[in-house]
Amino acid sequence: MEPEPNIPNVDDAFSGDPQPMYRLMRESMPAITVIDGAMGAYGLVPHRRHVDEVFRHPELFASTEAIDLQNIRPLIPLNVDPPHHKKYRKILDPLFAPRAMARLEQPIAELANRLMDAFEGHDEIDFAASFSVPLPSQVFLSLLGLPLDELPAFLAMKDGIIRPNKVVGCPRDHPDAVAHQKATAMSIYDYFGPLIDERADDPRDDLITTFLRAEIEGEKLTREEILDISFLFLIAGLDTVTASLDCMFAFLAQNPDHRRQIVDNPGVIPDAVEELLRWETPVAAVVRVATQDTELGGCPIDAGQMVTLMIGSANTDDVEFGDGDAVRFDRDPNRHLAFGGGIHRCLGSHLARQELRVALREWHRRYPDYSLKPGVDLAYTDGVRSIEHFPMLLGPATPAA
Numbered sequence: 001m002e003p004e005p006n007i008p009n010v011d012d013a014f015s016g017d018p019q020p021m022y023r024l025m026r027e028s029m030p031a032i033t034v035i036d037g038a039m040g041a042y043g044l045v046p047h048r049r050h051v052d053e054v055f056r057h058p059e060l061f062a063s064t065e066a067i068d069l070q071n072i073r074p075l076i077p078l079n080v081d082p083p084h085h086k087k088y089r090k091i092l093d094p095l096f097a098p099r100a101m102a103r104l105e106q107p108i109a110e111l112a113n114r115l116m117d118a119f120e121g122h123d124e125i126d127f128a129a130s131f132s133v134p135l136p137s138q139v140f141l142s143l144l145g146l147p148l149d150e151l152p153a154f155l156a157m158k159d160g161i162i163r164p165n166k167v168v169g170c171p172r173d174h175p176d177a178v179a180h181q182k183a184t185a186m187s188i189y190d191y192f193g194p195l196i197d198e199r200a201d202d203p204r205d206d207l208i209t210t211f212l213r214a215e216i217e218g219e220k221l222t223r224e225e226i227l228d229i230s231f232l233f234l235i236a237g238l239d240t241v242t243a244s245l246d247c248m249f250a251f252l253a254q255n256p257d258h259r260r261q262i263v264d265n266p267g268v269i270p271d272a273v274e275e276l277l278r279w280e281t282p283v284a285a286v287v288r289v290a291t292q293d294t295e296l297g298g299c300p301i302d303a304g305q306m307v308t309l310m311i312g313s314a315n316t317d318d319v320e321f322g323d324g325d326a327v328r329f330d331r332d333p334n335r336h337l338a339f340g341g342g343i344h345r346c347l348g349s350h351l352a353r354q355e356l357r358v359a360l361r362e363w364h365r366r367y368p369d370y371s372l373k374p375g376v377d378l379a380y381t382d383g384v385r386s387i388e389h390f391p392m393l394l395g396p397a398t399p400a401a
């Protein structure tokens with residue numbers, strides 16, 4: 001495959017208004033198009049049917065070496081392929097099943113309300129700093145049985161891994177950024193290792209203790225395996241929910257008719273969450289590596305080729321959705337891929353849904369009116385589409401229930 005020179009820059013597609021770019025990609029690109037990027041050549045897959053096909057074939061498109069975050073061992077279960085992957089999901093799936101997550105409704109509502117209490121009386125906030133960043137991290141801290149004052153340490157670990165370039169203030173491939181990411185990775189092992197040992201000696205009612213007790217076919221998780229799971233959770237479970245809150249509230253702030261549907265009828269929230277996950281697709285793409293020479297929709301793919309599945313594009317593909325560019329809370333069916341697909345489909349989808357539903361419900365009960373600060377151009381990050389600075393004007397608050 002020759003690299004194509006006239007294809008839109010994928011970094012632009014990840015910005016604030018990606019859907020028109022997705023449409024352009026689907027209309028102009030075949031099953032896979034190889035782009036020469038700063039980090040090497042990667043193939044873009046924009047069509048829903050091809051994304052589905054890659055998800056269905058983990059033996060041809062592996063997740064094993066798709067991302068390097070300076071972790072010293074594969075992240076579990078994301079970088080584990082069949083047959084071992086199944087063992088981990090068998091252990092982890094019940095811990096994150098809908099019934100287990102339903103128990104978190106009240107604690108999440110309390111955390112969300114405590115954050116909102118802090119901006120009572122203010123008519124302008126930064127939504128990211130005040131709400132979308134702290135909420136998922138605080139939920140995670142409570143799952144781990146850790147005090148909320150661990151929040152700054154948690155955020156430093158998350159940011160040092162996900163955006164070391166922003167923390168250090170240089171390009172992502174600069175040696176200083178790489179060194180910061182490496183040091184952060186080590187600090188994550190140093191943070192969770194002793195925590196696991198502590199819980200082994202003094203079990204609690206928390207996630208790490210549950211991992212220590214979990215057993216499948218007579219086998220328990222080792223200390224290293226629990227470390228590798230915890231590392232992934234820190235990356236997979238915090239920024240994704242933050243980005244989803246950012247994308248959803250930015251949409252609702254700019255689309256008062258949709259917001260009104262939520263305020264007038266909170267019963268619509270579960271469907272609104274699914275539709276906004278589809279439309280916004282906060283995790284815009286996922287990556288695989290071809291395990292052998294193969295093909296996709298008639299396009300040849302070389303062994304070792306990096307394959308970027310544009311799930312944001314697949315989620316607006318008319319072939320699947322008919323009117324993919326319309327945001328409709330009554331969409332049914334809504335087979336979106338915002339949580340990925342196939343064997344690596346998001347483990348935390350029920351936790352994420354619980355957080356998003358409760359956040360939308362509690363927020364709109366207290367703050368039915370809000371808008372973007374005029375004159376502000378929201379800047380979305382690439383890949384996972386969060387908004388780092390999100391100035392929001394608040395209308396009058398409804399008194400707390």
Ligand code: HEM
Pocket residue numbers: 063076077078079089096232233236237238240241244282283286287337338339340341343344345346347348349351352353
């Ligand atoms: C709205 C929020 C979230 C979104 C949009 C999201 C999205 C995704 C996506 C697209 C994947 C597939 C990655 C791939 O195929 O390469 C994934 C996997 C994963 N997610 Fe999430 N995620 C969210 C929240 C969470 C949370 C809260 C957790 C915490 C438990 C979590 C844990 C995981 C794990 C462990 C995997 C890997 C599963 C495996 O490899 O078997 N995610 N997520």
